[in-house]
Amino acid sequence: MYNDEFCDTVDLINIVDELCHDLNHEVSQATNKVPIFNWENEEKEYPRKLLDDLLVPYFEEDITRIVSKESTMIFCKCKYSVDPCYIGYTVGIELPDDEQHI
Structure with missing residues (x-):
């Protein structure tokens, strides 16, 4: 732990x-x-072949969230305001390389 x-x-x-x-x-x-x-x-003499896509389920390529009735979405335990026209819609999130903002 x-x-x-x-x-x-x-x-x-x-x-x-x-x-x-x-x-x-x-x-x-x-x-x-x-x-x-x-x-x-x-x-060491008997390694098993690993599947090529073994780690794919652990990485989220397309990050999406549904915009709530309050016109917000939650990402990484933080609430973000979104334009009210997107209420009820699924929106995509883009992360820059520095991962400091969305």
Whole structure:
């Protein structure tokens, strides 16, 4: 469990990398072996082919929201005002590379 905050995706990637390293270098409760050594000594010869679209469901290419009766939409736990002419419609959201605004 991670009980701290992170600022951006780079921060999150670093946290996940550190967690992976830590977990792969300690004794597993399930196998009573260190995963990295188990991989190197037993499993490395038998990798399974991964599906090409394995990660597709985890990435939302087209981000859309329905505009509420209050002429707002919610994105990332924030409410945004939208032109009242879009009430009830589905609107697309575009994120710039810096992900600081929509």
